[in-house]
Amino acid sequence: MPKTKVLIFYTAVGQGHKSIAENIGFYFAQLGFEVKLENILEVEAGWFVKFNERLYTFVIDKLPWVWNFLYQTPLLHVLRGLRLPLAALKHPARALNLIQSFNPDIIITTQTVASAAAALIKKRKQYQKLFGIAFSDFHMHKFWLYDQADFYLVNIAEQKTQMMALGIDGSKIFICGMTLKPKPPADQFEIKDRLRIDRGVKVILMASGSMGTGINANSLVFLAKGVLNELTQKQAKGQIIIVCGKNKQLYEELKSFRLPNVIIFPFYQTMPELYAIADIFITKPGGLSVAESLSYELPILITHWLPGQEDLNIEYLTKRNLIMPVASRRINPAWVIRAAVEELLTAQFRKQLQKNSNLVEVIDTKEAGRRVKFAINQIITSQFDKS
Numbered sequence: 025m026p027k028t029k030v031l032i033f034y035t036a037v038g039q040g041h042k043s044i045a046e047n048i049g050f051y052f053a054q055l056g057f058e059v060k061l062e063n064i065l066e067v068e069a070g071w072f073v074k075f076n077e078r079l080y081t082f083v084i085d086k087l088p089w090v091w092n093f094l095y096q097t098p099l100l101h102v103l104r105g106l107r108l109p110l111a112a113l114k115h116p117a118r119a120l121n122l123i124q125s126f127n128p129d130i131i132i133t134t135q136t137v138a139s140a141a142a143a144l145i146k147k148r149k150q151y152q153k154l155f156g157i158a159f160s161d162f163h164m165h166k167f168w169l170y171d172q173a174d175f176y177l178v179n180i181a182e183q184k185t186q187m188m189a190l191g192i193d194g195s196k197i198f199i200c201g202m203t204l205k206p207k208p209p210a211d212q213f214e215i216k217d218r219l220r221i222d223r224g225v226k227v228i229l230m231a232s233g234s235m236g237t238g239i240n241a242n243s244l245v246f247l248a249k250g251v252l253n254e255l256t257q258k259q260a261k262g263q264i265i266i267v268c269g270k271n272k273q274l275y276e277e278l279k280s281f282r283l284p285n286v287i288i289f290p291f292y293q294t295m296p297e298l299y300a301i302a303d304i305f306i307t308k309p310g311g312l313s314v315a316e317s318l319s320y321e322l323p324i325l326i327t328h329w330l331p332g333q334e335d336l337n338i339e340y341l342t343k344r345n346l347i348m349p350v351a352s353r354r355i356n357p358a359w360v361i362r363a364a365v366e367e368l369l370t371a372q373f374r375k376q377l378q379k380n381s382n383l384v385e386v387i388d389t390k391e392a393g394r395r396v397k398f399a400i401n402q403i404i405t406s407q408f409d410k411s
Contacts, residue, residue, distance in 0.1 A: 027058040028404070031128035033119070033138035036063050037080065038233070039269075040312040041135040044160045047203045048132060048177065051393045055400060060126055064138040067118050085238075088331040095165070095332025123151050130154040130403075132177070136168050143170040154403065159183060160202070161311040162386065163336035166190070175403055177203070177396060179311070180340070180385055195406075198399035201385070202315035206392040210300035219287060221301070225261040226368045229302035229322075232269050233310055238328040241277035243357065247306065247327070248286050250361035251368075258369060265302070267292045296320075303374075304367050306360070309337040309347065315387050318346060323373040325364055326350050344382035348373050 030052045034045035042063070049059040083091050119141050123131070130153065133139040145151050157168065158177040164186045176197045178184055184197045216223050228251055232239050248264045255262040264286045268275040275290045292298065295313070299305070299320040306325045307313060314337070317324055324347040329338060341347045348363060367373050377383070388394045 027056060028130070029058045029126060029128040030060070030130045030132065031123065031126055032059065032061045033064045033067075033131065033133045033142060034061065035065050035135040035137055037065070038310070040160045040310050043312050044158055044203060045132075045134045047205050047393075048134070048158055048396060050205050051203070051396050052400060054393075055397065057130075060128070062122060064119065064133075064135075064141055067122060068141065084330060088238075092331030092335065096335075120145055120150055128153065130156065132156045132158055134158045134160060139168065139170055139173070143172040146172040156403070158200075158203070161333050161337055162314075162340040163333070165333070175399075177399060182340070198395070198402065200395040200399055201387050202311060203396045204315060204319055204387060204392050207319060208294075208296055210297055212301050215297050215301050219265075219301075221263045221287075222261070225263045226255065226304075227302045228262055228264045228364065228368070229267070229298050229305045229307075230264060231267040231305070231307040231313070232271060232274060232328075233308045233313070233330075238308060238330065241274055241281070243327075244274075244278060245281055245283065246357055247360060247364075248283060250357065251364050252285055254361055254365040255368065258365065260369060262368065263287070265289065265298060267295070267298070303371070304364055306364060309334045309341060311337060314341065314347065318377075318383060319387050319389075319392075321374060321378050321383075323348055323367050323371075323377060325360060325367070327355050327360055344385070345376065345380055346382055346386065 030049070032045045032049050034041045036042040045061055049061050053059045123145065131142050131151065133142050133156075139157050142151075142155055146155050154174050155172055156175040156177060157170065157173050159168065159179050162180060164178075164183040169187065169190070169192065174196065176187065176192075177200050178187070178197055179200065179202050181199055184194065184199055187197055188194045213223055216227075221227060230244060230248065232244070244266060248266065252262050252264065262285065264283075266278060266286060267289045268278065269291055272290065275288065278288045295316065299317050299322050302320075302322055304323045304325060305317045306327055308329045309324075309326055314324060326338060326347060329335065338347070338350055342350055348367065383389050
């Protein structure tokens with residue numbers, strides 16, 4: 025009997041949408057499905073796609089206030105009706121060819137550009153099987169919703185509540201938490217030895233995010249020096265790891281400072297091993313990286329964030345004490361240094377986090393993937409009953 029086929033479309037401008045796709049695909053494969061993952065921006069590569077990708081990156085990096093306005097203004101909701109006509113401008117012929125060639129029983133998308141392409145193809149009746157959408161943040165945006173979707177894999181109960189208020193059938197919405205793969209085994213001493221980190225020092229993990237935007241080299245150097253100097257004054261030792269994501273310029277600039285007790289990486293593939301040895305994570309509030317680090321009960325201190333979506337992530341996470349308090353919209357570096365050093369010396373927030381009942385809202389704390397596997401079985405069973 026042939027396997028049920030699942031095609032998952034994602035985008036990889038940032039890492040989160042791709043990783044969520046990979047994680048969902050992992051559990052489908054574990055349950056015996058044939059899984060194919062495709063980056064819609066590569067499938068539909070061309071001048072229009074490339075222009076939109078570069079425009080988004082430019083606005084996020086250079087004009088964040090514009091993106092914040094666009095993301096949160098009610099005007100964007102009015103423009104929802106233009107998504108499928110805009111998708112048509114991209115001529116998703118290659119995506120359609122891929123769908124017809126692979127002949128999936130289920131299509132899942134993890135970002136709205138991919139969702140628009142799949143929704144358009146389904147609206148044209150060129151694909152008539154199951155189509156689902158998965159979220160990767162801790163809020164809900166109407167722009168993510170498509171009438172053509174048969175089901176949604178959402179992260180938190182608030183998303184389902186808001187979607188039902190908009191008239192979406194609750195039976196189509198599955199609360200999965202942020203879907204993560206099982207944590208790999210991690211020998212902290214082996215990892216530290218391999219990275220040449222003294223076993224007894226405090227490890228400070230810093231990351232600019234997968235795109236490497238929002239914080240510059242001088243700011244990271246100031247924070248790194250400040251934390252290490254403050255620890256020295258407190259008779260403690262620290263080792264800093266900075267991960268620069270895809271920003272090669274940031275990586276080269278940081279390397280040029282030749283900072284002692286600071287390890288600098290470009291994009292780092294096996295982030296879980298860094299979460300396993302870190303005592304604090306200084307970063308931005310991307311949905312996936314927050315969820316992964318929370319699975320290690322790692323205190324998260326926010327230094328910068330993308331406008332719009334990550335503003336809303338901060339709001340959700342701070343209300344539930346899942347990240348360390350954010351002082352204000354404009355982060356004071358001196359405050360970050362003090363807060364980081366206090367946590368490194370006391371582990372006060374980590375102790376609170378270990379007892380925080382809100383953790384189970386955002387991740388499966390006992391069995392990774394439990395809720396998404398339940399959702400998969402429900403979706404398949406429901407489809408079988410209909411047929």
